[in-house]
Amino acid sequence: MKTTDELAHEISRSDNILDYFAENCGEMQLDSLPEYLESWLKQKNCSKADVVRRSNLNKAYVYQIFLGRKYPSRDKVIALAFGLELDDKEVQVLLKQAGYRELYPRDPRDALLLYAIGHHQGIIGANELLYDHNIEVLE
Template sequence: MKTTDELTHEISQSDNILDYFAENRSEMQLDSLPEYLDKWLKQKKCSKADVVRRSNLTKAYVYQIFLGKKFPSRDKIIALAFGLELDEKEVQVLLKQAGYRELYPRDPRDALLLYAIGHHQSIINANELLYDHNIEVLE
């Protein structure tokens, strides 16, 4: 798998964008969010019910996301990441797949979330950590 920098360099050096696409099709993110989420479910060997329980989101909302009927906010994607028990790198990938910016360690809220994720804390513990630092909790 190529890095983003490598792909960016190839685009800048390419004389024909169609050739770039043909050569790098396997590097492209072509799936929809529900398709990505289904892949994460299989990879993590968990059920949607597990995600509901661990994400602190309602069952109806989670199922609508998985059906593509709702497009979640960045905070909801992070909550789903807690529900899927993703590690730091996996959370960053999921955020990118959903079209959101990655968690940024210089942002105090993102740093606390990265800490909670990296220490395998639940979303409840993450929200307590945010609350204790007077920072907006995940809704």
């Protein structure tokens, strides 16, 4: 698997974008968010019910996300990451897959979320940290 920098470099030196796509079709992210979430379920060996319970999100809403009927906000994607019990690197990947910016350690809210994720605190622990620092909690 090539790094993002390697792919960006290849694009910049490519004379033909179709050749680039042909050479790098295996490197492209083409799956939908529900497909990514399903793959995370398999990887983490957990059920949608587990995700609902650990994410603190509404059951019907989570199932709608998995069916592709709802598209979650960045905060909801982070809540899903807690539900899937992803580590800090996996959360960053999920955020990118969903089309959102990664958690940024210089942002106080994101730093607290990274801390909670890195210390396996779960979503309730993360929200307590945020609340204790007068920062908007995950909903």
